[in-house]
Each structure stands twice: as structure tokens, then as C-alpha cells.
Amino acid sequence: MKNIKNLFIEKSIHLFLLISVSITILTTLAVIVLLGKESIAFFSEVSIISFLFGTNWSPLIEPQSFGVLPLVCGTMWIVFGSVIFAVPVGLLVAVYLSEYASDKVKSFLKPILELLAGIPTVVYGYFALTFITPLMKWFNPEIEVFNAASGAIVVGIMILPMIASLCDDAFSAVPSSIKQGGYALGANTFEVIKDILIPATKSRIGAATVLAVSRAIGETMAVTLAAGATARLTGDPFGSIQTMTAYIVQVTMGDAPAGGVEYLSSFAVGTLLFLMTLVMNIIGNQWVFKSRIRVV
Amino acid sequence: MSASASENSEIILETKDLNVFYGDKQAIHSVNMQVKKGTVAALIGPSGCGKSTFLRSLNRMNDFVSTARVDGKVFYQGKNLYSKKVDPVELRSQIGMVFQKPNPFPKSIYKNITWGPKINGFTGDMDLLVEKSLKRAALWGEVKDRLHDSAFDLSGGQQQRLCIARTIAMNPDVILMDEPCSALDPRSTQAIEDLITELKRRYTIIIVTHNMQQAGRISDETYFFHEGNLIESGDTKQIFTKPSVQMTEDYITGRFG
Ligand SMILES: Nc1ncnc2c1ncn2[C@@H]1O[C@H](COP(=O)(O)OP(=O)(O)OP(=O)(O)O)[C@@H](O)[C@H]1O
Ligand SMILES: [Mg+2]
Numbered sequence: 001m002k003n004i005k006n007l008f009i010e011k012s013i014h015l016f017l018l019i020s021v022s023i024t025i026l027t028t029l030a031v032i033v034l035l036g037k038e039s040i041a042f043f044s045e046v047s048i049i050s051f052l053f054g055t056n057w058s059p060l061i062e063p064q065s066f067g068v069l070p071l072v073c074g075t076m077w078i079v080f081g082s083v084i085f086a087v088p089v090g091l092l093v094a095v096y097l098s099e100y101a102s103d104k105v106k107s108f109l110k111p112i113l114e115l116l117a118g119i120p121t122v123v124y125g126y127f128a129l130t131f132i133t134p135l136m137k138w139f140n141p142e143i144e145v146f147n148a149a150s151g152a153i154v155v156g157i158m159i160l161p162m163i164a165s166l167c168d169d170a171f172s173a174v175p176s177s178i179k180q181g182g183y184a185l186g187a188n189t190f191e192v193i194k195d196i197l198i199p200a201t202k203s204r205i206g207a208a209t210v211l212a213v214s215r216a217i218g219e220t221m222a223v224t225l226a227a228g229a230t231a232r233l234t235g236d237p238f239g240s241i242q243t244m245t246a247y248i249v250q251v252t253m254g255d256a257p258a259g260g261v262e263y264l265s266s267f268a269v270g271t272l273l274f275l276m277t278l279v280m281n282i283i284g285n286q287w288v289f290k291s292r293i294r295v296v
Numbered sequence: 297m298s299a300s301a302s303e304n305s306e307i308i309l310e311t312k313d314l315n316v317f318y319g320d321k322q323a324i325h326s327v328n329m330q331v332k333k334g335t336v337a338a339l340i341g342p343s344g345c346g347k348s349t350f351l352r353s354l355n356r357m358n359d360f361v362s363t364a365r366v367d368g369k370v371f372y373q374g375k376n377l378y379s380k381k382v383d384p385v386e387l388r389s390q391i392g393m394v395f396q397k398p399n400p401f402p403k404s405i406y407k408n409i410t411w412g413p414k415i416n417g418f419t420g421d422m423d424l425l426v427e428k429s430l431k432r433a434a435l436w437g438e439v440k441d442r443l444h445d446s447a448f449d450l451s452g453g454q455q456q457r458l459c460i461a462r463t464i465a466m467n468p469d470v471i472l473m474d475e476p477c478s479a480l481d482p483r484s485t486q487a488i489e490d491l492i493t494e495l496k497r498r499y500t501i502i503i504v505t506h507n508m509q510q511a512g513r514i515s516d517e518t519y520f521f522h523e524g525n526l527i528e529s530g531d532t533k534q535i536f537t538k539p540s541v542q543m544t545e546d547y548i549t550g551r552f553g
Contacts, residue, residue: 177397185415
């Protein structure tokens with residue numbers, strides 16, 4: 001009797017897991033099929049070359065033009081700005097957490113980092129608009145209300161906890177016996193960090209950076225609120241831009257009639273975004289994989 | 297009587313009522329010890345009796361164990377290591393340590409040796425230093441053609457000799473060794489023992505070992521620990537031939553531990 005019950009539970013769990021896995025795979029496939037189908041429709045009207053290399057993006061205003069580079073440029077401003085800020089600071093936070101902070105400080109700081117990571121991104125957008133941008137304008141009133149720098153800073157703050165905790169994990173994976181070997185040779189903490197800890201974890205730090213980049217690429221709400229919706233191929237980070245994700249939101253929110261080429265363009269942008277993130281994630285995973293083998 | 301011990305009786309390292317605690321638990325009970333310059337001291341005793349704990353308190357490696365607390369004094373060249381004036385970082389460049397498990401850095405063989413001297417301001421010929429240190433640790437022949445390979449590619453025994461080489465490269469006054477041969481084959485063990493015998497003319501060595509023959513062969517003085525207490529210490533020959541405490545005799549002859 002008991003055996004039959006156990007067998008039933010076993011089978012049910014198995015089935016449940018199978019269904020969960022299938023849902024995940026089917027969702028991914030559905031996204032790819034949808035993106036692919038609409039993108040093909042888009043590229044039957046606009047050439048891939050003029051899409052990928054065009055420097056003018058004006059899908060909603062006549063004469064229409066579908067050069068995606070201004071959107072890519074907007075995304076890149078956000079990515080580079082945020083990563084250049086978040087990676088060094090995140091690394092410092094991780095170094096502090098793993099080598100300098102006492103257990104007491106650590107037990108206080110770690111939950112704060114987790115809390116930061118859990119704040120809805122739209123709140124970060126408000127934060128940028130109502131705090132970061134006014135602060136910047138206080139230094140220089142010429143700066144536009146919507147600007148790339150403010151968006152980059154806020155995305156940097158958003159991805160900081162992730163980088164800090166990934167680097168902290170990497171540091172704690174270095175056996176303490178190796179660090180002790182360093183101290184036993186008369187090294188100070190700084191020397192152990194610089195010459196042992198960071199070199200031993202550099203591939204994992206690289207992987208954290210790559211993951212941070214793909215998060216910054218995909219970030220939408222905060223960026224739309226902070227950096228605006230003007231697609232521009234520009235070298236000025238203090239003016240309004242539009243990122244790829246922000247454009248997709250704009251179209252989906254009803255700025256373009258469904259079925260038209262404007263509407264389809266958002267799927268082409270989505271496909272490009274998907275490919276960019278995919279490539280970054282593959283590179284990142286490979287880095288993590290390689291580092292698992294290297295550092296015991 | 298060992299020749300070096302009688303010629304040179306200057307005390308280089310001395311503990312006075314040394315107690316070590318992990319949290320509330322006391323691991324070392326009021327140990328007094330005097331090590332003469334240029335000698336080899338062997339610490340023996342059953343597993344868990346506190347040999348490693350005691351050894352780590354001699355170059356302040358216990359600082360890195362958050363629960364560890366040291367009470368009492370350790371004098372090195374007349375200075376108390378636990379006084380505020382002593383910089384533990386500088387101290388560790390003079391009192392080196394070889395650990396029980398090999399712990400090379402994830403760097404090349406060459407850099408494993410040059411890193412310590414480099415950060416401590418060594419400006420001489422690095423290639424020469426690497427060769428000399430590896431030769432003395434009996435590793436040179438096996439690695440001279442692949443100095444720039446990762447130290448992780450070496451076998452466990454080779455890694456341990458590399459760790460000894462990098463400690464020697466610092467030219468320390470005192471070398472603390474925590475069962476340095478436990479991962480080595482008889483041939484490398486022999487090489488390390490020869491090295492210790494050769495080194496003791498210039499350095500002072502304190503070595504933890506579970507191997508009674510080894511303690512008998514290489515040390516001038518022997519210290520027998522049991523449950524955190526120093527039970528008996530003295531000239532190695534005397535400890536091994538006619539110990540004055542029954543427990544020491546039982547341990548040495550293998551009746552317990
Ligand atoms: N980090 C630590 N925290 C708490 N207790 C510890 C710690 N390290 C050692 N101890 C305890 O202190 C005592 C002495 O340990 P120690 O490692 O010094 O023994 P040992 O003589 O070196 O043993 P072995 O021969 O097995 O290496 C043991 O009871 C051990 O459990
Ligand atoms: Mg031990």
C-alpha cells in the first residue's frame with residue numbers, strides 16, 4: 001500500500017518537473033519563432049544593410065528611415081557608462097566585503113546589497129529623474145532633463161549589487177590556504193588582493209562584467225525614464241537618446257499601428273537585441289566555465 | 297649534544313605562559329619554550345594536541361582565525377611579538393612558514409618564488425634567486441625546463457618543495473614547518489630532511505612532525521605536546537632514549553596517539 005503511494009508521488013513529481021521544463025523550452029521557442037517571423041516580414045520591406053548600417057532612425061515621421069545605429073548608439077552609451085562605473089565600484093565592494101569587513105559589518109551590508117538588487121527598475125527610473133538629473137543640472141544647468149549620462153549612472157547603480165556579489169563569490173572560492181601562503185611571506189592585505197586574489201579570479205570577474213553588460217543592454221524602464229526617447233547618433237552623453245529597448249516599449253505602447261512596417265521594426269530591433277544579449281551570455285558562461293577549471 | 301646547539305646558545309624565540317583560545321575553548325595551556333638560534337626543534341604529539349595552533353602563534357598566523365585569541369608572550373630577538381609596536385607583516389617576512397598542505401599560488405613556478413622577495417623589496421638577480429632556492433629545495437632538476445608553467449601542474453610533492461623553495465627565497469631567520477613531508481614520497485622526504493640539516497647552520501627551524509624517526513634524525517630538541525600542554529621537552533637524544541615522563545615514552549614507542 002505504502003509502496004504504491006510512494007510510486008504515485010514519485011511519478012507525479014516527475015511529471016510536474018517535465019511540464020515545468022517543457023514550459024520553459026516552449027516559451028523560448030515561441031519567442032524565437034515570433035521574433036523571427038515578424039523580422040522576416042520587416043526585412044521584406046526594408047533591406048538588412050540599410051537597417052544595420054543606416055544612421056537615421058525615424059520610423060514614425062515621414063520620410064521613414066530605419067537605420068538602427070542611433071538606437072545601438074543609445075544602448076551603447078548606457079552600457080559603457082554603467083559598466084565603467086559599476087565594475088570597478090562593484091569590485092571594490094567585493095574586495096571590502098571579503099577581505100576587510102568584519103563579520104558584523106558583512107552581515108549588515110550583504111542584505112543591503114540584496115535589497116538594492118530587488119528594487120523595481122521603475123523606481124530606479126524615478127530616482128534618476130528626481131535625484132540624479134537635478135544633481136547633474138545643479139553642476140551644469142545646460143544639461144537636458146532627459147540625458148544618457150543620468151541613465152547610465154542609474155543603470156550602473158542597478159547592476160552594482162550583482163557585480164559585487166558575483167565578485168564576492170569568486171573571491172570566496174579562492175582557498176584561504178592560498179591567501180595564508182601569501183601572508184606567510186610577509187605580504188599585506190593589499191598585496192594579497194592585488195597579486196593573488198584578483199589574478200586568480202580574473203576570468204570570473206570578466207564573466208561578471210559580461211553578465212553586467214547584457215543586463216545593461218536589456219534594461220528598459222529606468223533608461224526610458226532617465227534618458228528619454230530621441231533616437232540620436234551622438235557623442236554627447238548629456239543629451240536625450242533612445243535605446244533599443246526604449247524604442248520597443250514606445251512602439252508596443254501603441255505609437256504605431258499594428259501590422260505596419262513601423263510596428264514590425266520593433267521586432268527587428270528585438271531580434272538584434274536578443275542576438276546581442278545571447279552572444280554576451282555565451283561569452284560570459286564560457287568564461288565562468290573556464291575559470292571553474294582553473295581555480296580549484 | 298648537538299654541536300650547533302652548544303656552540304651557539306643564543307635564544308632566538310621564546311614563549312612565556314602562552315595560552316591560545318578558540319572562542320571559549322583553550323587549545324594551548326601556558327606553554328614555555330626556548331629555541332636556540334641555529335637549531336632544529338621538533339614538535340610532536342597526538343593529532344589535535346595543538347601543535348599547529350602553537351606553531352601559528354609564533355608568526356601570528358592565528359591573527360587570521362577570527363575566533364582565535366592569544367594570551368601570553370612570544371619573544372623574538374627580545375621583542376614581544378604580540379606588543380602593539382610589532383608589525384605582523386614585517387615579522388612574517390622574517391619568520392617564514394611552510395604549511396601542512398601544499399599551497400602554491402595560481403601563478404607560474406618562477407613567480408611563486410619571486411613574488412615574496414619582490415613585494416619585500418628584493419632587488420638582486422631574480423633568476424639566480426629562483427635557481428638557488430629551487431636547488432636547495434631539491435626541485436630544480438625537475439622543473440628547470442618549465443619554470444613558466446603553472447605551479448598547479450606540479451605533483452603534490454613537487455608543490456610542497458616549491459612552497460619550501462619560496463619560503464627559503466625570503467631568506468628568513470626562522471622557518472616554521474607544519475608536517476612539511478606528510479604529502480611527500482620517501483625520496484623527496486629525504487631531500488627535505490637533508491635540506492633541513494643543511495639549513496640549520498644559518499636558520500632556526502621549528503618543525504611539526506608525526507614521524508618519530510624523522511624527529512630523531514633531524515632535530516636537536518624535541519617538544520612533546522598532549523591536549524594543549526607541553527608535557528616534556530629537551531635534548532632529542534635524551535627524549536628518545538630516556539624520557540622522564542611515562543606519557544612521552546608511551547607516545548614515542550607508539551603505545552598511544
Ligand atoms: N580554527 C579553529 N577553530 C576552533 N578550533 C580549532 C581551530 N583550529 C584548531 N582547533 C582545535 O584546537 C585543537 C588543536 O588543533 P591543532 O590543529 O593545533 O592540532 P594539531 O596538533 O596540529 O593536530 P594534527 O596533528 O592533526 O595536525 C583541536 O582540538 C582543534 O579541534
Ligand atoms: Mg596540525
